[in-house]
Amino acid sequence: MSAGDRIRGMPTADRETVTGLPPGIAAAREELTPMLSQYADLCAAHEDALVLFQVGDFYEAFCEAAAAVARVCEVTLTERSDSTGDYPMAGVPIDNAAPYLESLLDAGYRVALGDQVEDAEQASGLVDRAVTEVITPGTVVEDELLEAGTTNYVAAVAAGDGGGGSDGGGGSDETGSETATVGLAAVDVSTGEFLVTSGDRDAVAEELDRVAPAELIAGPNAPDFDPSDAERGWTTHAYDTGAFERRAAIERLEPYLPAPDRRFDGDAELRAAGAVLAYAEYTQGDDGPLSYVTRIRRYDPRDRLRLDAAAQRSLELFENRGLGASDTLFDALDETSCALGRRCLERWLRRPLVDADAIRSRHDAVGELADRTLAREGLADALGAAYDLERLVGRISRGRADARDLRSLHATLAVVPALKATLAGAAGERVDDETDLPRTDRLRDLRDRLDELTEVRELIDDAIAANPPPEITEGGVIGSGFDDDLDDLRDTEREGREWVADLEAAERERTGIDSLSVGHNQVHGYYIEVTDANLDRVPDDYRRRQTLKNSERYYTPDLKEREEEIVGAAERADALEYELFVDVRGRVADETERIQGLADAIAELDALRSLATVAVERDYVRPEIVDDPAAGPDADPDAGVEIEGGRHPVVERAEESFVPNDADLPRGSIAVITGPNMSGKSTYMRSVALAVVLAQTGSFVPAQAATLPVFDRLFTRVGASDDIAGGQSTFMREMSELTEILHDAGPNSLVLLDEVGRGTATTDGRAIARAAAEFIHDKLGATALFATHYHGLTDLAEERERVFNLHFTATREGGDVTFLHRVVPGASSSSYGVEVAELAGVPAPVVERSRSLVAAETDGSETGADAEATDTEADGADSPTDGEEEDADASLREFLAEETEGGEKGESAGAATDSDSASGEGSATGLTAALRELDLARMTPIEALNALHDLQSRVDDDG
Numbered sequence: 025m026s027a028g029d030r031i032r033g034m035p036t037a038d039r040e041t042v043t044g045l046p047p048g049i050a051a052a053r054e055e056l057t058p059m060l061s062q063y064a065d066l067c068a069a070h071e072d073a074l075v076l077f078q079v080g081d082f083y084e085a086f087c088e089a090a091a092a093v094a095r096v097c098e099v100t101l102t103e104r105s106d107s108t109g110d111y112p113m114a115g116v117p118i119d120n121a122a123p124y125l126e127s128l129l130d131a132g133y134r135v136a137l138g139d140q141v142e143d144a145e146q147a148s149g150l151v152d153r154a155v156t157e158v159i160t161p162g163t164v165v166e167d168e169l170l171e172a173g174t175t176n177y178v179a180a181v182a183a184g185d186g187g188g189g190s191d192g193g194g195g196s197d198e199t200g201s202e203t204a205t206v207g208l209a210a211v212d213v214s215t216g217e218f219l220v221t222s223g224d225r226d227a228v229a230e231e232l233d234r235v236a237p238a239e240l241i242a243g244p245n246a247p248d249f250d251p252s253d254a255e256r257g258w259t260t261h262a263y264d265t266g267a268f269e270r271r272a273a274i275e276r277l278e279p280y281l282p283a284p285d286r287r288f289d290g291d292a293e294l295r296a297a298g299a300v301l302a303y304a305e306y307t308q309g310d311d312g313p314l315s316y317v318t319r320i321r322r323y324d325p326r327d328r329l330r331l332d333a334a335a336q337r338s339l340e341l342f343e344n345r346g347l348g349a350s351d352t353l354f355d356a357l358d359e360t361s362c363a364l365g366r367r368c369l370e371r372w373l374r375r376p377l378v379d380a381d382a383i384r385s386r387h388d389a390v391g392e393l394a395d396r397t398l399a400r401e402g403l404a405d406a407l408g409a410a411y412d413l414e415r416l417v418g419r420i421s422r423g424r425a426d427a428r429d430l431r432s433l434h435a436t437l438a439v440v441p442a443l444k445a446t447l448a449g450a451a452g453e454r455v456d457d458e459t460d461l462p463r464t465d466r467l468r469d470l471r472d473r474l475d476e477l478t479e480v481r482e483l484i485d486d487a488i489a490a491n492p493p494p495e496i497t498e499g500g501v502i503g504s505g506f507d508d509d510l511d512d513l514r515d516t517e518r519e520g521r522e523w524v525a526d527l528e529a530a531e532r533e534r535t536g537i538d539s540l541s542v543g544h545n546q547v548h549g550y551y552i553e554v555t556d557a558n559l560d561r562v563p564d565d566y567r568r569r570q571t572l573k574n575s576e577r578y579y580t581p582d583l584k585e586r587e588e589e590i591v592g593a594a595e596r597a598d599a600l601e602y603e604l605f606v607d608v609r610g611r612v613a614d615e616t617e618r619i620q621g622l623a624d625a626i627a628e629l630d631a632l633r634s635l636a637t638v639a640v641e642r643d644y645v646r647p648e649i650v651d652d653p654a655a656g657p658d659a660d661p662d663a664g665v666e667i668e669g670g671r672h673p674v675v676e677r678a679e680e681s682f683v684p685n686d687a688d689l690p691r692g693s694i695a696v697i698t699g700p701n702m703s704g705k706s707t708y709m710r711s712v713a714l715a716v717v718l719a720q721t722g723s724f725v726p727a728q729a730a731t732l733p734v735f736d737r738l739f740t741r742v743g744a745s746d747d748i749a750g751g752q753s754t755f756m757r758e759m760s761e762l763t764e765i766l767h768d769a770g771p772n773s774l775v776l777l778d779e780v781g782r783g784t785a786t787t788d789g790r791a792i793a794r795a796a797a798e799f800i801h802d803k804l805g806a807t808a809l810f811a812t813h814y815h816g817l818t819d820l821a822e823e824r825e826r827v828f829n830l831h832f833t834a835t836r837e838g839g840d841v842t843f844l845h846r847v848v849p850g851a852s853s854s855s856y857g858v859e860v861a862e863l864a865g866v867p868a869p870v871v872e873r874s875r876s877l878v879a880a881e882t883d884g885s886e887t888g889a890d891a892e893a894t895d896t897e898a899d900g901a902d903s904p905t906d907g908e909e910e911d912a913d914a915s916l917r918e919f920l921a922e923e924t925e926g927g928e929k930g931e932s933a934g935a936a937t938d939s940d941s942a943s944g945e946g947s948a949t950g951l952t953a954a955l956r957e958l959d960l961a962r963m964t965p966i967e968a969l970n971a972l973h974d975l976q977s978r979v980d981d982d983g
């Protein structure tokens with residue numbers, strides 16, 4: 025579950041009552057004890073957050089906030105009583121806070137951690153506390169709260185000052201409009217990745233879908249997005265409008281990059297970037313700039329294949345709408361070995377490339393790795409040992425890394441030499457005879473970027489113990505031999521302990537008391553214990569420390585001296601270790617940029633290796649990328665999609681015998697695809713779109729051969745997606761998606777339309793489908809695949825130059841239909857809807873009756889047992905009657921209407937194979953009248969069933 029998922033459905037009222045200062049505390053504010061007064065101050069300073077306040081080993085909340093914590097975290101509500109009154113209190117253990125924090129985030133809270141910031145033992149009076157971190161869905165950095173190998177962004181959107189508005193945020197008329205520029209900035213606080221872009225409202229909305237932030241902060245006058253946030257999986261928080269002001273943004277950005285106002289494309293980007301940084305810093309405890317945010321990357325969404333949310337959803341790139349929730353394209357591609365690679369692959373798939381050379385460069389590398397089995401395997405082994413460097417370096421430079429994190433960094437650096445050697449052909453592999461370097465530029469470049477960071481590795485190796493404890497303040501984190509002073513202290517401590525260890529034997533001998541023992545406890549330290557029976561033999565230099573029931577405990581001046589030496593040395597050693605550790609961590613943090621560079625190289629290498637592994641194991645082929653027609657005189661302006669033996673990358677994993685299909689779509693052409701239900705139309709269309717997405721991501725494609733142009737946008741209108749949450753009817757949603765396509769598609773777009781128009785009455789739907797297809801062909805010039813049950817649409821092939829028909833076939837033997845899943849030229853003649861209904865378990869009487877109605881309608885126009893249509897038949901032989909096009913799947917109502925008007929259907933005299941067709945017109949007409957009289961809207965299911973039963977008996981009687 026992403027952090028964004030967690031906050032869906034959070035009732036707003038809940039949040040309002042318990043963030044900031046709880047009313048119960050506010051009411052008693054004047055008389056609070058100093059500690060609760062400190063709590064009240066922190067709450068008042070964090071109005072949007074629920075404050076958890078450190079008291080000893082617990083994080084506590086009070087009054088209404090306590091009630092919320094108790095409810096959400098399912099902990100007991102207790103009470104704190106002091107001289108000023110009783111206050112409800114609830115707490116969670118600091119040591120095991122993660123699951124409770126997760127519950128609070130799940131419930132939609134932002135949580136401010138009010139930690140003790142001075143040592144309780146050193147403090148005179150009240151311990152100082154401060155908010156060290158505000159945990160929010162988009163800014164969590166705790167590993168326990170983040171999913172491995174994913175990104176977690178907080179984003180900000182800001183309006184520019186276009187429209188003549190003030191510095192505070194811009195003119196409201198302009199910024200609300202669809203064309204005003206909106207800035208978008210997003211940061212992954214756990215890794216430091218930072219993205220900035222801008223565009224009109226729609227472009228930014230689309231980009232937000234790709235970024236998929238866990239949390240969004242919106243500046244003044246920033247547009248509202250539709251559909252709403254909740255549906256898109258993030259939550260929107262208001263944030264200090266001052267942070268969106270131009271001057272404040274510039275000041276905020278200056279420590280990160282010089283002259284920020286010249287780095288961005290316009291004011292809106294600057295404001296969004298400044299605000300998101302302000303928010304990120306605020307959540308990290310306002311300790312100043314986040315030094316690991318070193319790569320602020322601005323980009324133009326047009327530099328990537330644009331895939332809107334509908335396309336991402338319907339192509340099931342990251343989420344599967346069906347039952348097998350993990351069957352997504354990403355899953356099919358993900359053979360990465362480490363979190364860095366996984367995150368990189370996800371980024372690539374969210375933003376496929378549009379530059380032909382950049383695409384080919386990825387294909388080159390994938391090809392080389394696909395050829396080099398040994399290298400692939402060697403890399404997988406080495407990469408499997410790599411930790412998440414991006415998050416590690418984030419923690420290191422935030423000063424939150426412990427010694428184990430540094431060891432993890434070390435372990436990752438330790439694999440770099442192996443990665444380089446493997447790329448250059450270790451294990452006796454022949455790579456490049458002359459250079460011993462990878463064959464492709466891309467892998468050579470990657471090899472150069474694999475920075476071994478030898479000094480950092482050696483520093484950690486020398487400084488940090490091999491198996492350090494999780495705490496960094498209690499010693500044991502620094503290895504021996506690193507610091508002379510520390511070694512001396514440890515020697516002193518060790519010698520002292522040895523002396524104590526020997527003391528028992530020495531004293532037994534000196535005193536002659538065999539039962540004498542030497543021990544230690546937390547309160548009294550070292551002691552010599554003598555039982556009462558031997559007290560007369562206690563020497564004079566023994567000083568009494570403690571009296572027990574049957575014995576006395578003593579110390580000697582020597583023992584005391586040694587003890588002080590041991591304790592002193594241990595304390596100083598712990599303190600020195602901490603200092604040394606912080607110093608080492610700081611020196612490692614100084615190399616943040618280099619470590620991030622290495623992380624990028626490892627990530628890319630793993631992503632490429634994953635693509636190569638998939639290519640080999642699933643038999644993908646390198647697609648040939650044809651140049652953009654604008655690229656030069658050699659480019660073929662019509663070069664379109666040519667796929668031989670293409671497969672659907674996800675469906676083929678579930679289907680044992682997937683049937684490969686070809687696709688030949690010149691640029692600007694429209695394939696109208698007809699065929700029975702369940703025959704494979706949607707799967708086919710998606711296979712083509714997924715081949716495009718895969719190719720532009722840098723992957724090979726599931727086919728025998730493929731030549732593909734570079735598309736810049738991909739649109740889909742696939743399936744009926746209900747939008748109940750968004751309050752839109754299915755048909756309304758369908759039409760708004762269609763609107764977007766008809767507005768924005770162009771010659772470099774690929775458009776998938778699946779059964780457009782089916783959400784409304786057949787006549788209207790058919791008209792809309794046809795008009796849309798004509799518009800796409802005549803005006804937009806986009807390349808399109810159009811699956812439809814409106815067979816009339818197949819006439820377009822005769823009327824328009826670049827429209828052609830494809831259909832899917834099935835065979836029928838007796839009553840059984842077998843889908844061949846094979847696409848062939850021409851249009852189909854049958855929908856086999858009744859057979860699919862039967863497969864789905866519709867009761868036999870209804871199936872039989874439907875069959876007889878269909879037979880009556882077609883009246884022998886079917887060709888026979890083999891339902892496969894010939895081209896002539898398909899492209900027009902099912903000629904319209906009364907000037908109307910005929911649909912093989914015309915609804916029952918339409919059929920009945922036409923039938924009573926006495927319309928004779930079909931001109932061919934071929935006999936239908938189904939025996940029911942013999943039931944003939946006479947009985948069908950009588951039944952029709954009976955059917956027509958039924959008032960379905962007023963019938964209960966039982967009445968309907970009875971009516972059906974009557975009708976059936978009449979058929980039997982007639983029969």
Ligand SMILES: Nc1ncnc2c1ncn2[C@@H]1O[C@H](COP(=O)(O)OP(=O)(O)OP(=O)(O)O)[C@@H](O)[C@H]1O
Nearest residue numbers: 679681682683700701702703704705706707708845
């Ligand atoms: N090429 C293929 N090889 C094998 N099985 C396939 C193939 N294409 C589709 N299928 C199987 O057939 C099922 C139905 O396919 P699909 O949803 O594409 O049909 P459709 O023609 O779009 O149906 P409808 O018109 O009802 O929407 C798929 O779930 C898949 O299991």
